Amino acid sequence: MVKSRSEDLGRRRSLSDFDPLAAALLPPPNETPEEKELRIRAENEAKKISDGIDEMLRQERIERKKTRAEVHVLLLGQSESGKSTTLKQFQLLHTPSAFHAERIAWRAVIYLNLVRSVRRILDALSPEADVEDHDEDSNETASIIISSNGRPPSALSATRVPMYDIYKQRLEPLIELEAKLTRLLTTPDEEEPTRLSLSWQHSGVNGFATTSNGRPAPTIMIPQSSLSSHSQSLPVSPTSHPSPTRSNGSSGSWKSKEVAVHTSMNWRKAFALGGKSKSPKSAHSGEIEGWWEDPDDPVHALNACAPAIQELWKDHYVRQRLQEKAIRLEESAGFYLNEIPRITAKKYIPTNDDVLKARLKTVGVVEHSFIIPSGANRGVQWKIYDVGGARNQRHAWAPYFSDVNAIIFLAPISAFDQVLTEDHRINRLEDSFLLWKGVISNKLLANVNVVLFLNKCDLLQAKLSAGVRLNAHMVSYGDRPNDYDSVSKYFRNRFGAIHQAATPNKERELYIHLTAVTDTRRTGTIIADVRDIIIRGNLRTLKLV
Ligand SMILES: Nc1nc2c(ncn2[C@@H]2O[C@H](COP(=O)(O)OP(=O)(O)OP(=O)(O)O)[C@@H](O)[C@H]2O)c(=O)[nH]1
């Protein structure tokens, strides 16, 4: 409808009284019909341009939203599958300076892993140990191997180690050291009380202490052997800590108890400082230095025991006994036994590799956030959740299912001849198959991107080369060749087929990688790939591309 000139004038007056800008935008008071037509055409043209700009801005906003998106990734898999190691690789790749700064604090864990390996050997040599081995209550994390008949190897052909009593005597200070390391790792000034593995079952929802968002508070467990010949739960605070009992001639059982330690920075700081807040820092790296001048630092006891540890580990009777009992320390913390002089050196600083191989059992859920500063995915905020994989930890996973974008599921395929630590009747690989099926058939996770890491390929390769036969433990493998290529292909197909059959989302692509997540170079490349897959999949899900 065309307004009359007097209407325009009236409006102009009343508006101009209040809004000079509106008045300036009004048509001229004496506009002719031709002028009006020209003006409207120009206005339409201007509107088109303006709409174009608006659309451009909208697209830009979407782009910005995309690059500012948060990606939540959940690491899943059974205990010792390599989840925490994968998380460490993410940290090493994206926040390397923080990773380096923390290396020194991992000394405690590495020492504890080493001390426990030594004690495990001594227990295996003990004449009394045979009857107590493979106790179902044990929480020991060193590999428990089953023979092809499905039973733990017999201990009947027990090799006697002539030096056993001497080793035991020379290595006795390690008992006290173990207690000391435990105390250092569980400082009394933790924000929340440190709990024993039994007591946390009474706190929070489902046995976990909970954070404000109702999710379990992060804690980690240090696998812990009994300090005395009585297998008691270990205390974790100095006030309740019992004095370590001296070995009484029998080595006692290797029943392990576990101590919960919070994943907050506190335990790391406490150990980095060796309990002394005035330890100097290196001018270059910012890492703590000078602990070796502290006579109370654990390195001194370890250093003094180093020759005995080395003799023990090199003793061929010892190796034979371990073989008889099918204890493969090289698959767990035994890695450090090959590096005694370096690791027990007074000025030892853990390398990246040492940290990656340090074993701390996760309890609850640990979160790591980072932002990728450059490249195609810059600005994306990543949150990686690392969960405890032991059976009694798995109920803590579900609260995370509703808002994850991707899952990295780890299955340690070298474990085909091992049983679960928490239930010696269950083959680890069978457990992984079941767990995998449970995860990928979960409806809450139907639209989540799934990446499968068939992990510990280095150990698989070594095991197959050593002549361990897959078909002795997995009848379904039949008489296929027992080489790495055939075996890894078989596992790829088995996990792929389970996914195909059980996924509620038949469109979902499955990405499978053969991994050894302790290998930084290989894992770095895989992580970069996985990051792209997850981002692409995430954008597809959001229908933004
Ligand atoms: N050789 C080798 N060792 C590995 C590999 N992946 C993990 N490990 C080691 O296996 C042990 C267990 O790994 P973690 O990452 O702690 O296992 P996890 O899945 O976090 O276990 P939980 O915390 O109990 O759920 C550690 O000592 C790792 O260094 C691998 O690919 N090759």
Ligand SMILES: [Mg+2]
């Ligand atoms: Mg873990």
